[in-house]
Amino acid sequence: MSAKIAVLGLVIEEPGPPHRLTAKLRQRLASAEFVDSNVYSALARLERDGLVRAVERRAPGKGGARLAAVPDVDPGLRTPVRRTPGSRTESRVFEATPAGVQRFEEWLLGSSSAPPLRDELHMKVALCQPHNLPRLIELVYGQELVCLGRVQELRRVFERMQPPAPNRWSGLVLVHVRDAELSFWDARLTWLQGVRESLERMHTAYGTARQRYSEA
Amino acid sequence: MGALLSLQGIGKSYWRGDSEVRVLTDVSLEVHAGQFLAVWGPRGSGKTTLLKLSARLEYPDSGCVSFEGTDLAQLSEAGHARLMLERIGWVRRSGPKSDLRMLDYVALPLLAEHGRREAYARATAAMERVGVATHAGQHWSSLCDGERALVSIAHGIAREPRLLLIDDPTANLDVLERERVTELLRSLADDAAIAVLMAVPDMPATMRAHQLASLGGGRLVFVPEPPQRPEPELEPAKVISLRSRQQSA
Numbered sequence: 001m002s003a004k005i006a007v008l009g010l011v012i013e014e015p016g017p018p019h020r021l022t023a024k025l026r027q028r029l030a031s032a033e034f035v036d037s038n039v040y041s042a043l044a045r046l047e048r049d050g051l052v053r054a055v056e057r058r059a060p061g062k063g064g065a066r067l068a069a070v071p072d073v074d075p076g077l078r079t080p081v082r083r084t085p086g087s088r089t090e091s092r093v094f095e096a097t098p099a100g101v102q103r104f105e106e107w108l109l110g111s112s113s114a115p116p117l118r119d120e121l122h123m124k125v126a127l128c129q130p131h132n133l134p135r136l137i138e139l140v141y142g143q144e145l146v147c148l149g150r151v152q153e154l155r156r157v158f159e160r161m162q163p164p165a166p167n168r169w170s171g172l173v174l175v176h177v178r179d180a181e182l183s184f185w186d187a188r189l190t191w192l193q194g195v196r197e198s199l200e201r202m203h204t205a206y207g208t209a210r211q212r213y214s215e216a
Numbered sequence: 217m218g219a220l221l222s223l224q225g226i227g228k229s230y231w232r233g234d235s236e237v238r239v240l241t242d243v244s245l246e247v248h249a250g251q252f253l254a255v256w257g258p259r260g261s262g263k264t265t266l267l268k269l270s271a272r273l274e275y276p277d278s279g280c281v282s283f284e285g286t287d288l289a290q291l292s293e294a295g296h297a298r299l300m301l302e303r304i305g306w307v308r309r310s311g312p313k314s315d316l317r318m319l320d321y322v323a324l325p326l327l328a329e330h331g332r333r334e335a336y337a338r339a340t341a342a343m344e345r346v347g348v349a350t351h352a353g354q355h356w357s358s359l360c361d362g363e364r365a366l367v368s369i370a371h372g373i374a375r376e377p378r379l380l381l382i383d384d385p386t387a388n389l390d391v392l393e394r395e396r397v398t399e400l401l402r403s404l405a406d407d408a409a410i411a412v413l414m415a416v417p418d419m420p421a422t423m424r425a426h427q428l429a430s431l432g433g434g435r436l437v438f439v440p441e442p443p444q445r446p447e448p449e450l451e452p453a454k455v456i457s458l459r460s461r462q463q464s465a
Contacts, residue, residue, distance in 0.1 A: 148430055148439045151419065155439075158423060175391055179420040186419035190258045193432030200433065 015095035051100030257431035263415035305377035362393030
C-alpha cells in the first residue's frame with residue numbers, strides 16, 4: 001500500500017499539519033514502516049494531483065482562528081510552521097479536495113487483489129532435495145525466530161500506546177489493524193512450524209531408510 | 217525471587233496406534249508471581265498438555281515440574297488435591313454439569329473450606345471482580361460465550377490461587393469480548409499478583425501478556441527481545457543570553 005492513499009485517508013478523516021499526520025500514520029499503521037518523509041512527499045504528490053490543498057491556519061489568539069487558502073503553493077513542506085512579521089504563529093494544514101474524497105472512496109470501495117506468495121523460503125521448500133533437509137530445517141527454524149522477533153517488536157509498539165478502547169470507533173479500528181498484523185505472523189508461524197515438523201519427520205525417516213539400505 | 221511454577225526439560229509423547237507422537241521435547245519455562253505468560257501455538261501443538269503437566273493432571277515422560285519449589289511428582293494424592301484447591305486455579309471452559317445458578321457454581325469449591333456465608337461472600341466478590349455480578353442468578357445455558365469465559369475466570373480465582381492456568385479463554389469470542397478477557401487477565405497479574413499461564417491458538421489474544429512463548433513442533437521458544445536501541449547522547453545546549461549578544465554587538 002502506498003503512503004499516498006493512507007495520507008489521503010487521514011487528511012479526509014481530519015485536516016491537519018504534516019507533523020500531526022505523520023504521528024497518526026505511525027500510530028494507525030505501525031508495522032507498515034512508513035518513514036516520516038513519506039508523509040511529506042505523499043502530501044506534495046497529492047497536492048500536485050489536486051487531491052489535497054494547503055490552507056493556512058493562524059494560531060488562536062486575538063481575532064480567533066482563521067483559515068485561508070494558500071494561493072500559490074510553495075513546496076516547502078518541511079517547514080510547516082513559519083512566522084510572518086508582526087503576526088502570530090501560522091501553520092500549513094492540509095485538507096482534502098472533493099476530487100480527493102472521490103478518489104479515496106473509489107479506492108476504499110474497490111476490490112483488493114491478493115498477492116501471490118513468492119518469498120525466498122517458500123521457493124527453497126518447493127525446490128529442496130532430501131540431502132538438503134538438515135540445512136533447510138535450520139533455515140525454517142531461523143525464520144521462526146525472525147517472525148517471533150517481529151511479533152515482539154509489534155507488541156512493544158502497541159504496548160507503548162494507550163490500550164485502545166474497542167468500544168469506540170477509533171479504538172476498534174486500531175484493534176482490527178493490530179489483529180491483521182498479528183494474524184499475519186500467526187499464520188506465517190503456523191506454516192513454518194508445520195513445515196519444520198514434517199521436514200524433521202522426513203529427515204528421520206530418510207536417515208533410517210538410508211541406514212537400512214547401507215546395512216543391507 | 218524464585219519462580220512460582222518451574223518446568224525443566226519436560227518431554228511428553230503419546231501413542232497413536234503404533235506410532236509415537238512426540239508432543240513436547242525438552243521444554244523448560246518459569247512463571248513468577250504477578251507474571252502473565254501466554255503460550256501461543258497451533259491446534260494440536262501440545263498447549264493443553266503443557267497446562268495439564270503444570271498442574272500434575274498428567275505426568276511428564278521426562279523432566280521435572282515444581283510449584284513453589286516442591287516437585288509435583290513427589291506430592292501425595294492428598295497433597296496434590298490440597299494444592300489444586302488452595303494454590304492453583306484451573307479455569308474450566310465447560311461450565312457446571314448440573315443446572316446451577318452461576319453464584320452457586322462459583323461458590324461450590326469454596327464450600328469445602330469455608331462456611332456457607334463466607335463462601336458466598338467470596339464468590340460474590342470474585343464475580344464482582346470480573347464484572348459478572350449481574351449474572352449471579354443466571355444459568356450457564358443462558359450466558360453468551362463472553363460471559364461464560366468471565367464466569368469461568370471468576371470460578372478459577374474465587375479461591376484466590378497464586379497460579380491461574382487457563383486454556384484458550386478467548387475461543388469463539390468476538391474482538392470486544394476477547395479484549396475484555398485478556399485485559400482482565402492482565403489486571404489479575406498486575407493488581408492481584410496472580411501468576412497467569414494462558415495457552416491460546418491465536419496471536420492477537422496474546423497482546424496483553426507480559427511475555428510470549430511459542431510452542432510448535434514440540435519446542436517451546438521464548439520470543440526474543442528486540443535489540444535495544446541506545447539512547448542518543450545529546451550535547452548540552454549552548455545557551456546564549458540575549459543580553460550577552462546585545463553587549464557583544
